Amino acid sequence: MIFEAQPDDIDELYELWRLLLDMQQAYHVVFRYKPGSDQALKAELLSRLKDKSTRVFVYQEGEVWAGMLLASLRPGSAGFKLANKGYIGETVVRDEFRGKGIGKELFESAKKWLSDQGADHLELQVSVHNPRGIHFWESLGFTPSTQHMVLPLQGSGSSKKTK
Known part of the structure; x- marks a missing residue:
């Protein structure tokens, strides 16, 4: 079953979000979080839950929160052909539930909501x-359009090594 998470769901949702954050730790320094930062990270997620242009879709199977997907509407410049961006953010499905179509169902729910809100394209x-x-x-039909690059600056609390 898919539903939209609410601020009262922060504890269950944070557990899923941490699964994603923990998985991403090895990918790049930009994904790393500071030890002991649970309170700050939870506050960031709660802020997103309260944002009127954002929805967090959750897939629940029985009592288990099996996956989540964050979707936001980000209006752009009217000068561009594609001016109303639907943005797909943090997406995760628990390992034991992968391969069952849950990610696709979460995406379809987000795509419908973003389309209903006036999005004319999706990015992630x-x-x-x-x-x-x-x-x-x-x-699901996504294709590369840019190469997102990051340069951590010395003294920013991160090492020069990016991987």
């Missing part, structure tokens, strides 16, 4: 070190 970012994620999004 996926780590170049996540071939399974890249394959998943490509199977």
